Amino acid sequence: MKLPADTLTAPSHPIARLPAEWLERVAAWGEPAYRGKQIFDWIHRQGVLDPDQMSNLPKSLRQRLKDEGVGWPIDIVSAHESADRTKKLLIGTPDGEKVETVLIPQLGDERLVTQCISSQVGCAMGCVFCASGVAGLKRQMTDAEIVAQVLLGRRELGPDQRIRNVVFMGMGEPLHNYDAVARALVLLTHPDGIDLSKRRVTVSTSGLVRQIDRLGEDFDGQVQLAISLHAVRDEDRSTIMPVNRKHGLAELTDALRRYPLSKRQRITIEYTLIQGVNDSVRDAKEMVELLRGIPVKVNLIPMNPISTSDLRAPDSSHVTRFQEHLTRRGLSVFIRKTRGDDVAAACGQLAFHGDGPRSANP
Numbered sequence: 585m586k587l588p589a590d591t592l593t594a595p596s597h598p599i600a601r602l603p604a605e606w607l608e609r610v611a612a613w614g615e616p617a618y619r620g621k622q623i624f625d626w627i628h629r630q631g632v633l634d635p636d637q638m639s640n641l642p643k644s645l646r647q648r649l650k651d652e653g654v655g656w657p658i659d660i661v662s663a664h665e666s667a668d669r670t671k672k673l674l675i676g677t678p679d680g681e682k683v684e685t686v687l688i689p690q691l692g693d694e695r696l697v698t699q700c701i702s703s704q705v706g707c708a709m710g711c712v713f714c715a716s717g718v719a720g721l722k723r724q725m726t727d728a729e730i731v732a733q734v735l736l737g738r739r740e741l742g743p744d745q746r747i748r749n750v751v752f753m754g755m756g757e758p759l760h761n762y763d764a765v766a767r768a769l770v771l772l773t774h775p776d777g778i779d780l781s782k783r784r785v786t787v788s789t790s791g792l793v794r795q796i797d798r799l800g801e802d803f804d805g806q807v808q809l810a811i812s813l814h815a816v817r818d819e820d821r822s823t824i825m826p827v828n829r830k831h832g833l834a835e836l837t838d839a840l841r842r843y844p845l846s847k848r849q850r851i852t853i854e855y856t857l858i859q860g861v862n863d864s865v866r867d868a869k870e871m872v873e874l875l876r877g878i879p880v881k882v883n884l885i886p887m888n889p890i891s892t893s894d895l896r897a898p899d900s901s902h903v904t905r906f907q908e909h910l911t912r913r914g915l916s917v918f919i920r921k922t923r924g925d926d927v928a929a930a931c932g933q934l935a936f937h938g939d940g941p942r943s944a945n946p
């Protein structure tokens with residue numbers, strides 16, 4: 585893996601420093617190296633960001649950390665739990681922006697939680713079925729803000745729960761904020777910190793081809809990749825996903841073929857089923873052709889209603905028939921259950937200031 589030594593950009597905030605960067609910092613203050621490890625441990629393993637609570641550090645060092653600005657870069661404005669125990673957290677930033685993160689207990693074993701996190705305030709990609717794209721991109725989230733969603737998420741868990749998967753499927757196109765997301769990936773998977781397995785961290789993209797290549801190269805293909813496909817012909821995909829006008833399906837699928845997967849790994853294909861738009865037998869047949877030779881699993885997501893669009897999901901029998909067309913032709917296909925829809929925390933419902941992330945991949 586090339587990262588982190590040679591391609592990571594500098595951290596935006598002290599809590600986004602890696603252990604080696606803390607070691608350098610504490611050495612400059614005349615402190616022994618182990619203090620750097622202790623600080624990283626407090627922040628990323630124990631989730632303690634208030635220097636006053638870092639009880640094994642001398643008072644002078646705690647003061648230095650306060651002077652450096654160590655503390656929460658974001659906070660929880662409100663939390664809403666859905667009937668199925670999906671929990672949506674509305675996150676506030678110091679400049680008054682709002683994003684959301686969602687905790688989704690695994691069906692059948694609620695101790696294991698998938699957290700869906702945001703990577704941008706708004707989104708520049710403009711997909712017509714997604715509320716996040718409606719108002720465009722407001723700003724990039726920082727590396728610290730991205731990681732702090734998980735640190736805050738852990739505080740909301742029950743005593744027997746843990747975060748097992750993190751999916752970049754909340755607000756924003758993560759690969760359009762590559763540098764911050766790359767540092768966040770290194771932090772989230774750092775063995776001395778949160779220590780998530782790279783295989784359990786999924787970056788979902790609308791199809792930014794160059795950054796897909798970069799992600800594959802920087803992380804040796806170990807980070808899970810999900811593609812928001814949603815249409816199988818360029819003319820249709822360009823209508824609902826403007827990114828397709830720049831990187832068409834041939835270019836996208838070539839990038840997927842290049843992604844350096846290990847033997848048993850598969851790329852997740854997200855396909856929101858929209859009635860009358862992308863749910864025909866022809867669509868199913870062409871999807872099989874398009875994905876031929878790429879190790880994939882397909883998630884079919886019956887579209888969730890959003891207030892800015894008349895588009896809707898096909899009825900459930902049609903969804904099942906669509907799935908059958910694909911499975912008969914050899915694809916592995918799952919119909920994703922809607923979770924958290926009573927608190928607008930389901931796929932495609934994210935909007936500014938209070939709707940909810942667009943998808944999760946438990």
Ligand code: SF4
Nearest residue numbers: 707709711714717756
């Ligand atoms: S689906 Fe993803 S890439 Fe498209 S507008 Fe929504 S957040 Fe952005």
